[in-house]
Amino acid sequence: MARIATVEQLVARQAALAEERDSRPITLTICSGTCCHSLACESVIRALHRELVQQGLADQVRVRVTGCQGFCEQGPVVSVEPGGVLYCRVTADDARDIVARTLAAGEVVEELLYVDPVTGVRARGEDEIPFYSAQDRVLLGQNRLVDPRSLDDYLGIGGYGALAKVLTTMQPEEVIEEIKASGLRGRGGGGFPTGRKWELCRAAPGDEHYVICNADEGDPGAYMDRSVLEGNPHAVLEGMLIGAYAIGSREGYVYVRNEYPLAVSHSRTAIAEARDRGLLGDHILDSGFSFDVRIVRGAGAFVCGESTALISSVEGKVGEPRPKDVHTVAEGLRQQPSNLNNVETWANVPLIMRHGAEWFAARGTERSKGTKIFALTGHVKNTGLIEVAMGTPLRTIVYDIGGGAQNGHDIKAVQTGGPSGGCLPPSLFHLPVDFDTLAEVGSMVGSGGMVVMDQRTCMVDVARYFVNFLEDESCGKCIPCRLGLERMREIITDIAEGRGRPEQLDLLEDLGATMAATSLCALGKTAPNPVLSTLRYFRDEYDAHINEQRCPAGVCRELIRYSIDEDFCTGCGACRRACPHGAIEGLKKQPHRIDPALCNKCGVCATECKSGAVLVA
Amino acid sequence: MTSSEVLEVIGSRERQPDQLIEVLQDLQASCGYLPEDALREVSHRLEVPLIDVFSVASFYKAFSLTPRGKHVVTVCMGTACHVRGAPRMLDEALGLLRVEAGGTTEDGLFSVERVNCLGTCALGPVVVLDGEYHHHMTTAKLRKLIATVREAEQVVTVNG
Numbered sequence: 001m002a003r004i005a006t007v008e009q010l011v012a013r014q015a016a017l018a019e020e021r022d023s024r025p026i027t028l029t030i031c032s033g034t035c036c037h038s039l040a041c042e043s044v045i046r047a048l049h050r051e052l053v054q055q056g057l058a059d060q061v062r063v064r065v066t067g068c069q070g071f072c073e074q075g076p077v078v079s080v081e082p083g084g085v086l087y088c089r090v091t092a093d094d095a096r097d098i099v100a101r102t103l104a105a106g107e108v109v110e111e112l113l114y115v116d117p118v119t120g121v122r123a124r125g126e127d128e129i130p131f132y133s134a135q136d137r138v139l140l141g142q143n144r145l146v147d148p149r150s151l152d153d154y155l156g157i158g159g160y161g162a163l164a165k166v167l168t169t170m171q172p173e174e175v176i177e178e179i180k181a182s183g184l185r186g187r188g189g190g191g192f193p194t195g196r197k198w199e200l201c202r203a204a205p206g207d208e209h210y211v212i213c214n215a216d217e218g219d220p221g222a223y224m225d226r227s228v229l230e231g232n233p234h235a236v237l238e239g240m241l242i243g244a245y246a247i248g249s250r251e252g253y254v255y256v257r258n259e260y261p262l263a264v265s266h267s268r269t270a271i272a273e274a275r276d277r278g279l280l281g282d283h284i285l286d287s288g289f290s291f292d293v294r295i296v297r298g299a300g301a302f303v304c305g306e307s308t309a310l311i312s313s314v315e316g317k318v319g320e321p322r323p324k325d326v327h328t329v330a331e332g333l334r335q336q337p338s339n340l341n342n343v344e345t346w347a348n349v350p351l352i353m354r355h356g357a358e359w360f361a362a363r364g365t366e367r368s369k370g371t372k373i374f375a376l377t378g379h380v381k382n383t384g385l386i387e388v389a390m391g392t393p394l395r396t397i398v399y400d401i402g403g404g405a406q407n408g409h410d411i412k413a414v415q416t417g418g419p420s421g422g423c424l425p426p427s428l429f430h431l432p433v434d435f436d437t438l439a440e441v442g443s444m445v446g447s448g449g450m451v452v453m454d455q456r457t458c459m460v461d462v463a464r465y466f467v468n469f470l471e472d473e474s475c476g477k478c479i480p481c482r483l484g485l486e487r488m489r490e491i492i493t494d495i496a497e498g499r500g501r502p503e504q505l506d507l508l509e510d511l512g513a514t515m516a517a518t519s520l521c522a523l524g525k526t527a528p529n530p531v532l533s534t535l536r537y538f539r540d541e542y543d544a545h546i547n548e549q550r551c552p553a554g555v556c557r558e559l560i561r562y563s564i565d566e567d568f569c570t571g572c573g574a575c576r577r578a579c580p581h582g583a584i585e586g587l588k589k590q591p592h593r594i595d596p597a598l599c600n601k602c603g604v605c606a607t608e609c610k611s612g613a614v615l616v617a
Numbered sequence: 618m619t620s621s622e623v624l625e626v627i628g629s630r631e632r633q634p635d636q637l638i639e640v641l642q643d644l645q646a647s648c649g650y651l652p653e654d655a656l657r658e659v660s661h662r663l664e665v666p667l668i669d670v671f672s673v674a675s676f677y678k679a680f681s682l683t684p685r686g687k688h689v690v691t692v693c694m695g696t697a698c699h700v701r702g703a704p705r706m707l708d709e710a711l712g713l714l715r716v717e718a719g720g721t722t723e724d725g726l727f728s729v730e731r732v733n734c735l736g737t738c739a740l741g742p743v744v745v746l747d748g749e750y751h752h753h754m755t756t757a758k759l760r761k762l763i764a765t766v767r768e769a770e771q772v773v774t775v776n777g
Contacts (some may be wrong), residue, residue, distance in 0.1 A: 021730055034735075034736060034737050034750075035737050035739055035740055035752075037750070038737055038740060038743070038750035038752050039740070039752065049676075072737075072739030072740060073739050073740075086633070099771070133741070139657070180766075216738065218733065219620075219734070220694070220695030220696045220697070220733050220734035221695050221697045221734060222695035222734070222736070222738070223734075223736030223737070223738055226736040236687075258642060258679055259679075259732060259734070259735055259736070260736060296639065297638070297642055298677075298679075299638050299641070299642060299677030299678070299679040299680060300677050300678030300679040300733075301676065301677050301678060302733065313638065314635070315635050315666065316634055316635040316636060316637035316638050316639075316665075316673070317637075317669070317673065317675070318669075318672050318676045319652060319676065375697075375738055375739075376699035377696075377738040377739055377741070378696075378697050378700050378701070379700065379701075383697075383738070383739035385739075385741050408636050415696065418696070449696065449738075451696045452699050453700055457700050462700075465696070465699055466696075469694075469733065473733070475676075570663065578756055578760070579710075580708055580709050580711070580712025580713055580756075581712055600708070602704070602705050602708040602709070602712075603702075603705055604705055604708065604709055604756045607705065607755060607756060608756065608757060
């Protein structure tokens with residue numbers, strides 16, 4: 001491919017690609033993000049190509065394999081343009097019908113359409129599906145338009161145009177002013193004003209200035225950054241290029257989790273191609289600006305999402321945070337000024353520079369501008385990646401986009417912000433989701449994980465889960481976090497196992513306050529949030545565990561007992577074969593029984609039993 | 618792993634201490650774990666004190682200092698998988714294979730590992746077998762999956 005050495009060549013290439021696209025307007029778009037990949041989209045892609053050849057349509061139809069389109073629960077999804085028909089849960093066997101009926105004959109394959117779980121009505125396209133229509137997919141919407149492994153695809157939607165505009169018409173200070181005016185705040189969890197961070201970094205003296213993209217998305221239950229980096233890596237690179245120009249940096253790093261193999265691979269491809277075509281390297285677009293990016297793979301440490309720990313890891317060292325009396329913008333990587341932003345923040349930058357600060361600031365609340373991507377998961381009908389304007393009420397997200405609870409259960413809580421966040425009850429679902437409102441009620445936007453929990457979830461168990469997680473992930477450097485989490489785990493284990501005492505709840509609150517005040521980094525400072533927020537909103541569940549030795553949701557093992565109802569047991573043996581502990585015995589077609597001495601209360605039998613004979617008490 | 622194989626993995630990264638994690642990642646990928654000899658070689662070639670090589674190798678979860686099984690069952694323990702029954706998947710895998718989390722079966726066939734989140738939260742609970750993702754897992758599906766691998770291994774033993 002020819003190098004793009006000047007702005008004129010960029011504009012010409014963009015125009016040629018647009019013309020080529022218009023000459024072959026029929027496009028089949030197939031999601032191939034990590035989720036759809038797990039759902040065997042590769043076989044669908046092969047089958048579609050084969051059918052197109054066999055039915056003589058290969059020359060007329062473009063097949064675009066994209067990154068995550070968000071509707072993960074319904075994957076693999078295939079859409080047909082023009083017309084916007086969306087097919088869900090497509091298998092290789094459906095390829096023939098899609099090509100013959102939709103592409104050749106122009107009809108819709110009804111049985112592949114999305115069926116609304118509430119009304120039972122089939123929807124033809126995104127605009128008829130509440131999951132999509134209630135969203136505002138400014139950033140995520142781009143994923144559907146580009147093959148992440150193709151720089152040309154990104155150029156075809158105007159990609160790198162914002163960089164050209166910045167390099168030819170703006171001074172670095174003007175770029176910073178524009179970002180400040182947009183009100184963009186960091187999407188990684190901190191919510192720090194991005195323009196202000198850039199300004200501080202630019203002003204800091206140093207031999208080198210570094211820009212870093214934080215793609216170490218360690219929050220369990222969150223995958224926004226994976227999808228953006230995996231689905232649209234050039235948008236992240238363009239954002240970093242613009243940031244580097246504004247800050248005065250020549251060298252950048254993408255720190256990405258190795259647990260995200262597709263994101264690693266796509267960002268590598270993107271960097272290599274951008275370098276090949278002259279969009280990374282020396283004298284980019286014939287300007288005086290030179291910049292290059294390297295990828296550093298994380299190695300599985302949650303604490304490396306913290307800026308100083310991440311920088312230490314980029315240097316090849318143990319990922320331990322350091323005190324932040326000197327900020328990384330002044331002294332970061334190799335003791336030089338370093339500007340760290342997360343994937344979603346970087347990806348917003350080209351949009352702001354292209355459409356202007358006012359356009360960006362038109363969405364959102366007074367102090368939280370733009371849109372935010374959330375990973376909506378857990379006990380809702382529609383799980384997947386969603387993007388909404390900041391300030392959208394939780395209720396809209398859970399019920400309109402998520403479609404509400406599964407299987408007629410009641411929703412009990414939404415956990416936001418991952419291990420640093422909290423659990424919010426339905427009485428707070430009217431609240432607008434923005435940085436400040438969620439922090440006021442003891443949770444946080446965080447990086448954007450949103451796990452919906454229904455009545456089958458025990459809130460003491462959830463708090464215990466996060467404490468275990470954090471104890472495991474604490475780097476151990478500072479005492480409040482290391483020992484605080486250990487004590488917290490001991491107390492909460494006592495409660496979950498029926499040995500809790502009422503005064504331990506006060507102790508938990510006291511311990512939480514101390515950890516928040518004295519821990520070295522944000523991991524320890526926010527670690528008590530899952531415990532404190534569940535104590536605040538679900539104290540009755542703690543009381544039941546302590547005062548009645550009862551787990552109301554039937555989750556905490558030491559407080560429940562499994563048995564088999566003889567009247568309902570058909571003696572099919574499914575539970576006996578499934579029990580990993582050999583605790584169930586019974587003859588064929590005779591009622592079975594559970595040996596309490598061997599049972600470890602894993603609950604496998606209850607999930608296997610077709611006749612509802614396994615009881616939990 | 619021979620010294621020349623380690624050198625091949627290190628490639629052009631000699632005397633670059635900041636490449637330690639990247640080199641260990643590649644060693645882990647090619648060898649399945651980090652043998653002591655390889656770590657000594659890395660220490661020597663990258664010019665990083667051995668104590669620092671070990672502290673990095675033991676700090677990060679991606680690295681294993683002991684050999685892993687021929688097949689690796691990884692259970693996602695992320696929040697979304699947790700509320701949809703991940704602990705049951707882990708129990709089932711550990712019970713079936715009679716190992717501790719992070720351990721390897723006596724015959725060296727299976728290791729069972731936990732991972733904090735794979736970012737496929739919409740499809741939970743997720744179990745990965747040798748790099749392949751299995752979604753919406755149930756204990757029954759997991760048993761079948763492990764049985765399939767076992768059967769295939771027996772065929773190999775008989776024919777081999």
